[in-house]
Amino acid sequence: MAQKKQNSRIEKILSVMREHTGTAIKTSQQGLFYKELLERVTKISGFLQKHVKQGSIVAIINKSSWETCACFLAVIDSGCVALLIDVNWSPEWIDIVLKDAQPALILSANKDNLVKCIHEPVSGLYAGNYSKLSSKRLDKDASYIIYTSGTSGKPKGSINSIQGLTNLFSAVQKIFLLKSSDTVLQFSSPSFDAWVWDMCMAFSSGASLAIPGADERLPGNGLEKFMKQQSVTVATLTPSVLYHCKETDFGNVHTLITAAERCTKELAKKWLKGRRLFNAYGPSEATVCATVYHVTDSEHLPPIVNLFQELMSGWKISEGSASYLKGEEK
Secondary structure (H helix, E strand, C coil): CCCCEEEHHHHHHHHHHCCCCCCCEEEECCEEEHHHHHHHHHHHHHHHHHCCCCEEEEEEECCCCCCHHHHHHHHCCCCCEEEEEEECCHHHHHHHHHHHHHHHHHCCCCCCHHCCCEEEHHHHHCCCCCCCCEECCCCCCCCEEEECCCCCCCCEEEEEEEHHHHHHHHHHHHHHCCCCCEEEECCCCCCCCCHHHHHHHHHCCEEECCCCCCCCCCCHHHHHHHHCCCCCCCEEEEEHHCCCCCHHHHCCCCCECCCCCCCCCCHHHHHHHHHHHEEEEEHHHCCCCCEEEECCCCCCCECCCHHHHHHCCCCCCCCHHHHHCCCCCC
16 A cells, blocks of 8 residues: 655654744854744745745755755755755866756855856745745655765765654754753764754754854864854764864863764773763764764663664564564573
8 A cells, every 4th residue: 555645754843943942053153043044944945845846856055054954954844855065065076966966956055156057046035935835745755865975986875764864853852862052063064964963963952053164163273162152062073073172172062972983992081071972873874873872881882762662663573583683682
């Protein structure tokens, strides 16, 4: 029997965000409340529903910013698939990705950064008077695409489902138990799936997402100064970045996640003092993250939340199968 369309899981994400009244996004220049962000999401989503067929790919070519966050949520909410592209990629690389993905529309902040394509300036979307209709999606429908180079060195698209994104949104809240008073650093560029991870961590908790500028993103004094000014309490960074930072300069950070690279025991011991430390692992195809390890004396590496129970809840497992699926009982 064909799977029935159901109310958008993305709407559930937006509903969670509507419950919060604080600052959703902040930079060194400005701040944006949750209400203001969601108003822009609704307008952009309405524009897309009017001009783009549901299920189409919509590329977002921009730096990390509140506009990029708004466009990402709006594209998915409208029933389309978001393709995240870093504005700092070379024109040749962008061209390869666009030719492969064939997006129906490209949203950008600056057309000068684009190769020849049909595009729409982001600034005009949230200023327009567009109303949004409810969209219905299957859990297996695509939500966003991120291109990675992998081992081949050639761009390869990783397609992530609606269910994967919404599971991530709820999972990070269950794992990290963040509060609306927290501030989450968005260090990654939109071309990396950690960008999605940071956004989910902040918005699932009603916390603020702190987006540094280009100079503030540099490991060392620039990043440390930004994190202090914005009172960042949660950050996901690569070990390479942490090697160039002083743990004493992250005084407000109570939760630190390392990802993308191998974290040595020595580095873990250095950064574990005075905070919670987690090590996360992908791959992108698992919707950003497959496992999260809380760095303690334990050697156990659990799946993200308890995904096995989520998948097998209500299923009868024959005797003798449990050991294979869950590991030996103790």
